Amino acid sequence: MNVITTTSLRTVAELRRELEPHRRAGRRIGFVPTMGALHDGHASLMRTARSECDLVVASCYVNPAQFGVGEDLARYPRMPESDLAVATAAGVDVLWLPRDADVYGERPGDHATIHVGRVGEVLEGASRPGHFDGVATVVARLLGATAPDVLYLGRKDYQQLVVLRRLVADLLLPVRVRAVDTVREPDGLAMSSRNAYLDASDRRAALAIPGAIDAVRAALEAGERSCAALRTVGLAALDAAAGVEPDYVELVGEGTLDPADRATPGATLVVLVAASVGGTRLIDNERLVVAPTEERP
Ligand code: AMP
Numbered sequence: 001m002n003v004i005t006t007t008s009l010r011t012v013a014e015l016r017r018e019l020e021p022h023r024r025a026g027r028r029i030g031f032v033p034t035m036g037a038l039h040d041g042h043a044s045l046m047r048t049a050r051s052e053c054d055l056v057v058a059s060c061y062v063n064p065a066q067f068g069v070g071e072d073l074a075r076y077p078r079m080p081e082s083d084l085a086v087a088t089a090a091g092v093d094v095l096w097l098p099r100d101a102d103v104y105g106e107r108p109g110d111h112a113t114i115h116v117g118r119v120g121e122v123l124e125g126a127s128r129p130g131h132f133d134g135v136a137t138v139v140a141r142l143l144g145a146t147a148p149d150v151l152y153l154g155r156k157d158y159q160q161l162v163v164l165r166r167l168v169a170d171l172l173l174p175v176r177v178r179a180v181d182t183v184r185e186p187d188g189l190a191m192s193s194r195n196a197y198l199d200a201s202d203r204r205a206a207l208a209i210p211g212a213i214d215a216v217r218a219a220l221e222a223g224e225r226s227c228a229a230l231r232t233v234g235l236a237a238l239d240a241a242a243g244v245e246p247d248y249v250e251l252v253g254e255g256t257l258d259p260a261d262r263a264t265p266g267a268t269l270v271v272l273v274a275a276s277v278g279g280t281r282l283i284d285n286e287r288l289v290v291a292p293t294e295e296r297p
Pocket of ligand 1: 032033035036040041042044045152153154155156157180181182183184190191192193
């Protein structure tokens with residue numbers, strides 16, 4: 001199948017018309033929602049969908065509702081030409097590039113919204129009030145338009161994954177959520193469309209973020225079991241880097257946003273890091289598996 005071109009697929013009606021014959025034929029539809037400025041992290045979601053589904057649909061839409069006042073909505077990179085090239089190479093069948101009115105109708109602001117509650121208020125939600133309500137609302141609308149069998153999301157945005165799993169569970173949405181591992185640059189920085197904002201010195205400084213994750217992992221492997229102490233290790237690694245403003249380092253139980261007290265044997269934790277570099281806010285996380293039994297001296 002050929003990718004539908006950027007100009008021919010904008011409205012929900014056009015998208016549904018395109019997908020209907022495939023749905024009727026019983027094809028398994030995978031959906032990859034993105035904000036565009038596609039990089040290999042996005043492509044990895046698309047390739048995974050390609051290998052697991054009959055039809056791969058991706059969207060590129062910079063959703064105003066998830067940006068706060070003073071955030072980077074206006075300057076967020078928009079590059080539909082290269083998005084089309086990346087999506088095509090990754091095996092996307094249908095690329096949907098809706099405009100604001102295609103997603104929200106002709107009366108923006110006058111539509112039902114989703115409030116996700118506590119999972120959307122901690123961590124990123126504490127620094128970006130309303131962000132996850134905006135994410136949940138747009139994803140609910142995109143899912144309503146696309147009605148896919150499988151929704152592909154990156155672990156890179158761990159809290160977003162928890163929030164959207166919650167959305168799907170709480171609203172009984174008939175879609176399976178599939179999480180895909182984070183893709184990193186060769187030096188360890190997690191790929192992000194916002195990395196484009198970093199100048200050369202910010203780019204070097206940003207390595208403190210995966211560095212903080214490595215420091216927490218090393219302390220865990222060396223036997224540290226107090227999550228407060230592990231947080232301190234991560235924050236110290238961020239503090240030590242010039243040009244990096246730490247926001248938080250947190251450890252939670254996998255699949256939750258509940259802060260962990262102790263790294264208990266055999267547990268899987270997630271370490272979450274957020275920091276600003278040269279005014280650009282970056283987030284990262286990794287799963288950490290605690291050794292199943294304590295080593296004996
Ligand atoms: P975004 O365009 O930033 O809204 O991201 C769209 C989807 O791609 C989300 O599910 C992200 O979690 C995922 N994603 C973004 N960056 C990466 C990455 N480096 N590795 C894997 N998935 C990613």
